[in-house]
Amino acid sequence: MSTVGFETGYETGPARPEEAQAVADAVTALLRELRGDASHTIPGLGAAVADAIAGRDGAGVLVARDGQGRVAGVLGYTTQTALRLAAPYRHVQELWVEPGLRSKGVAALLLAELDALCAADGVRRVEVCLPAEQFPSYPRTLAFYERSGFRVIGPRVIKDLS
Numbered sequence: 158m159s160t161v162g163f164e165t166g167y168e169t170g171p172a173r174p175e176e177a178q179a180v181a182d183a184v185t186a187l188l189r190e191l192r193g194d195a196s197h198t199i200p201g202l203g204a205a206v207a208d209a210i211a212g213r214d215g216a217g218v219l220v221a222r223d224g225q226g227r228v229a230g231v232l233g234y235t236t237q238t239a240l241r242l243a244a245p246y247r248h249v250q251e252l253w254v255e256p257g258l259r260s261k262g263v264a265a266l267l268l269a270e271l272d273a274l275c276a277a278d279g280v281r282r283v284e285v286c287l288p289a290e291q292f293p294s295y296p297r298t299l300a301f302y303e304r305s306g307f308r309v310i311g312p313r314v315i316k317d318l319s
């Protein structure tokens with residue numbers, strides 16, 4: 158599946174294997190931005206990106222490309238089944254758009270592409286975790302997701318195990 162956003166001039170579709178480095182760079186940039194740490198690196202990212210692009214275990218990567226075919230935005234997702242739904246749902250794990258290309262509808266196009274993919278696969282729910290409230294762009298990010306049809310269901314708690 159591949160969609161062209163005529164208003165935005167960007168095209169979206171599944172990431173190709175040759176776009177793995179661009180996807181890894183985008184995920185690294187996302188984490189650096191969220192953590193406010195310009196030197197953050199993710200060990201093992203290359204293999205994880207390759208697995209997701211290959212669609213392993215329900216994971217996947219959508220990209221938005223500009224007119225020259227350059228990757229302008231990336232959406233990483235996973236698919237899992239919850240007992241509470243008795244059905245599969247998708248989780249947007251990463252969503253990032255090149256800073257100079259924001260507010261042009263690129264992320265909205267990626268979410269629309271994911272919606273189409275879910276419809277084709279019979280997946281009827283999409284979830285996403287927001288960045289921490291201390292993140293400077295948190296209010297704009299929340300506004301973006303609400304405008305895209307998401308509703309807030311409560312904070313997330315996590316625990317890292319060593």
Ligand SMILES: CC(C)(COP(=O)(O)OP(=O)(O)OC[C@H]1O[C@@H](n2cnc3c(N)ncnc32)[C@H](O)[C@@H]1OP(=O)(O)O)[C@@H](O)C(=O)NCCC(=O)NCCS
Nearest residue numbers: 252253254259260261262263264265288294297298300301
């Ligand atoms: C959130 C994000 C993916 C939106 O991408 P985008 O292509 O600019 O989104 P769209 O053009 O479809 O919609 C723009 C809206 O996104 C929201 N937004 C959130 N953060 C923003 C930012 N730093 N810059 C611009 N828009 C932002 C705003 O609501 C904006 O609407 P506005 O232009 O009327 O203020 C992008 O800003 C981004 O990569 N931010 C940093 C990472 C992040 O927060 N990712 C999501 C959580 S994992």
